[in-house]
Amino acid sequence: MKLLPSRKKQSEADGSENGTEEAVAKPTRAERTARAKQLATHHGTQSGIDVAGWVDSRTNATGIFTAMMSRHVPKGTNWFYTLGSATMFIFAMQAITGVFLSMYYTPSATQAYASITHMTNEVFMGEFVRGMHKWGASLMIILIFLHMARTFFFGAYKYPRELNWVIGVVLLILTTVMGLTGYLLPFDQRSFWATIVANNITASGPVVGPYLADFLRAGPDFSATTLSRFYALHMMVVPGLIAALIGAHLFLVVKLGTTAPPWIRAPRPKGARPTEVVPAGVAVEDGDEVPVNGAIPVAGESETTIDEANEAEGEAVDAETPEQTEDVVAPAEAADESAASAGEPGTDVPQAEADADPDARGGAPTDDSGDGEVNS
Amino acid sequence: MSEPLNKNSKQPGEEPRVKLPEAPPRGYFEGESMTRRHVFTVASQAIGGVAAAAVVLPVVGFAVAPLFTRGEERWEAVGPADDFDAEDYKQVVFTEITGIGEAGKTTAYVRKGSPEYDEDPNEFIAVSTRCAHLGCPVRFVQAAQNFICPCHGGVYDFLGKRIGGPPVRPLDRFQTRVRNGQVELGPRYSVTNQLKAVRVRDPGEFTGGIWEYLYPPRPSTFPPPSN
Numbered sequence: 001m002k003l004l005p006s007r008k009k010q011s012e013a014d015g016s017e018n019g020t021e022e023a024v025a026k027p028t029r030a031e032r033t034a035r036a037k038q039l040a041t042h043h044g045t046q047s048g049i050d051v052a053g054w055v056d057s058r059t060n061a062t063g064i065f066t067a068m069m070s071r072h073v074p075k076g077t078n079w080f081y082t083l084g085s086a087t088m089f090i091f092a093m094q095a096i097t098g099v100f101l102s103m104y105y106t107p108s109a110t111q112a113y114a115s116i117t118h119m120t121n122e123v124f125m126g127e128f129v130r131g132m133h134k135w136g137a138s139l140m141i142i143l144i145f146l147h148m149a150r151t152f153f154f155g156a157y158k159y160p161r162e163l164n165w166v167i168g169v170v171l172l173i174l175t176t177v178m179g180l181t182g183y184l185l186p187f188d189q190r191s192f193w194a195t196i197v198a199n200n201i202t203a204s205g206p207v208v209g210p211y212l213a214d215f216l217r218a219g220p221d222f223s224a225t226t227l228s229r230f231y232a233l234h235m236m237v238v239p240g241l242i243a244a245l246i247g248a249h250l251f252l253v254v255k256l257g258t259t260a261p262p263w264i265r266a267p268r269p270k271g272a273r274p275t276e277v278v279p280a281g282v283a284v285e286d287g288d289e290v291p292v293n294g295a296i297p298v299a300g301e302s303e304t305t306i307d308e309a310n311e312a313e314g315e316a317v318d319a320e321t322p323e324q325t326e327d328v329v330a331p332a333e334a335a336d337e338s339a340a341s342a343g344e345p346g347t348d349v350p351q352a353e354a355d356a357d358p359d360a361r362g363g364a365p366t367d368d369s370g371d372g373e374v375n376s
Numbered sequence: 377m378s379e380p381l382n383k384n385s386k387q388p389g390e391e392p393r394v395k396l397p398e399a400p401p402r403g404y405f406e407g408e409s410m411t412r413r414h415v416f417t418v419a420s421q422a423i424g425g426v427a428a429a430a431v432v433l434p435v436v437g438f439a440v441a442p443l444f445t446r447g448e449e450r451w452e453a454v455g456p457a458d459d460f461d462a463e464d465y466k467q468v469v470f471t472e473i474t475g476i477g478e479a480g481k482t483t484a485y486v487r488k489g490s491p492e493y494d495e496d497p498n499e500f501i502a503v504s505t506r507c508a509h510l511g512c513p514v515r516f517v518q519a520a521q522n523f524i525c526p527c528h529g530g531v532y533d534f535l536g537k538r539i540g541g542p543p544v545r546p547l548d549r550f551q552t553r554v555r556n557g558q559v560e561l562g563p564r565y566s567v568t569n570q571l572k573a574v575r576v577r578d579p580g581e582f583t584g585g586i587w588e589y590l591y592p593p594r595p596s597t598f599p600p601p602s603n
Contacts, residue, residue: 109476192479193512197527200511204580206590211443213578218442220576220596224475225442 067254074260080154081258083147088246090140094178095239097133105185107231109224112187137179144172156259164252167245174242181234184227195230196222444595450474453558454486460500460559462490465516468502470561482506484550484561485516485523493535502550502561503536508543511579523547535571545569545583548576551601563598573600 027035056062073081104119104126106112119126148168151157157165184195199222203213218225403411410418454468465485473480483505489495503523505513512527522539523532530541537546546569551562566577568584576598577583581591 109479187479197510197512200579203578207592210578210581210591210594214443214594214596215440219445219447220594221473222476222479223473227476 068250071254071257073258074264076261076264077258078261080150080261083143083150084253087140087143087147090136090143091242091246094133094136094140095243097129097136098235098239100129101133102235107185107228109187109227112185112227116186116188137182140175141179144175148172154259154261158259161252161256161259164249164256167249167252171242171245171249174238174245178234178238178242181230181238184230185234187227192222195226442596446596446598449563449598451553451555451560451562453555453560454484455559456557457500457554457559458557460486460488462488462492462497464518465503467516468561472564483513486552486559486561500552500554500559502552504548504550504564506548506579508538508545508547508579509541514547536567537569537571544580544587545577546571549573565598565600573602575600 101119104115104123106115116130120130121127151165151168180195180198184191199213199217202216203209205212214220216226216229217223218229403413450472452470454470455466460466465487467483468486469481469483471480472482485503485505487501489497489499489501491497495501505515505523507514507525507527507530509525509528509530512525514523514525514530514532516522517524521534523536524530525541525543528542530543531539532543532547533539535546536549538544546567548564548566550564553560553562564576565573566575566583567573570584574583575593577591582588
């Protein structure tokens with residue numbers, strides 16, 4: 001209550017200076033209400049009911065979709081980069097066919113085999129749907145290993161994507177658990193004895209093994225509960241975990257971007273002489289360190305230089321982080337010495353600090369300077 | 377004016393001359409040891425934790441209960457006592473686990489105790505066909521007088537002791553008794569290399585030596601017969 005008069009006084013003081021503009025700019029209460037009503041009924045009265053637009057405006061679905069799908073990718077991206085999507089497609093296929101197979105399957109030791117033979121031999125397209133699920137399981141394992149090999153040989157598991165590698169390994173383990181639990185469900189001789197053997201391998205683990213096997217089997221021996229337990233793990237628990245982890249995996253891919261193949265060179269830094277060969281593994285920031293006509297750029301300018309260099313050269317990114325770190329630090333020290341001898345500590349000190357700690361710029365880490373720009 | 381008005385005001389690096397009582401941190405009222413905001417944060421987290429535990433604990437207990445539950449002791453007659461002799465095994469099939477149909481049946485080789493092996497002639501020996509390597513079904517080969525496993529080549533002698541291949545211990549046995557002239561088979565038990573009865577273990581687990589301690593007893597199994 002105390003504040004109100006003084007605030008009013010302030011507005012009066014402003015009004016005395018440019019009172020005419022204030023009066024024009026400020027709509028009256030009635031005008032604002034009318035405008036709000038018009039906006040509220042706009043879709044319904046003037047352009048039909050735009051449900052998609054309404055949902056989009058409430059959820060920002062287009063924005064999220066654009067951010068996820070319209071990402072810039074590094075130069076050199078090739079067909080090997082589709083292996084992850086292929087694995088995810090197979091997972092979706094397994095989920096869909098699995099849901100429909102469960103409509104005919106009976107998870108009971110006495111009826112499981114009969115229900116499998118029924119759905120395979122008598123249900124329309126049963127053999128095909130079950131075949132997709134059965135062969136898709138093997139295909140998923142193969143694709144996962146190919147995807148993993150691509151990640152390994154392209155060095156895409158390195159900083160800052162270590163966590164995504166770890167999530168991927170957990171996904172691989174969960175997929176093998178799916179294979180193990182799904183193998184029992186047909187309940188033929190092979191299923192049964194394979195599960196017996198797998199359980200006994202589990203049991204032969206030291207100390208916790210016997211209890212773990214008891215947990216899997218739901219008792220000291222294979223029993224009626226074992227099949228329903230495997231079915232529950234195969235149907236509910238593990239697929240849920242896999243779906244959640246795939247979400248995390250994709251989130252990190254979108255957030256961190258992808259790496260260029262190792263044979264793609266880093267972009268030629270701005271200022272480097274055209275004849276100068278930049279060896280693979282040299283950081284983009286090294287460009288700032290190359291003295292052009294004796295001028296050492298300051299830290300504030302160098303950031304612009306990097307972005308420009310990347311835009312000019314495409315999104316090629318180098319994955320050799322350890323080498324890079326060395327290369328970043330070493331020239332900074334050299335520049336430090338030369339500048340000190342020249343008697344210009346003022347321009348040099350922020351430069352050295354900025355280069356010694358790439359993260360201090362607030363931008364993406366060194367090998368991601370391209371991606372960082374892309375995702376912003 | 378050399379003396380500052382506020383006696384607690386100090387030059388840099390100088391200790392205050394008068395120690396004032398320390399003011400309580402912002403948001404605290406007198407006598408409180410934590411802010412009200414903190415109290416509510418902790419309380420709501422605690423209530424959430426209790427609610428989560430109320431769901432998770434019963435469910436986990438439900439899932440691990442079979443580890444601590446022992447099934448009913450089951451005996452099944454496999455034939456008249458006169459049918460078995462001490463010289464050779466007779467193959468019998470009986471239901472070890474109920475409720476899973478054919479999958480619950482198992483094969484055992486039964487014979488009378490033989491004085492040749494220091495066994496009571498009135499007792500019956502029932503050797504399980506579950507291989508002590510990974511649980512494949514073994515077969516008694518008459519010509520060799522050995523139990524042979526088809527999976528990985530485990531070989532056991534007439535008594536079920538391991539004589540070759542990957543198994544780590546002799547073949548399991550079943551408890552036996554005679555009721556109404558019928559031989560009955562009961563719970564399974566494992567044996568050491570000296571054929572001493574121990575609590576049943578899964579295939580692949582040692583029953584003797586220091587390795588035995590890697591495989592602690594499970595509450596879901598029956599105690600071994602005394603011998």
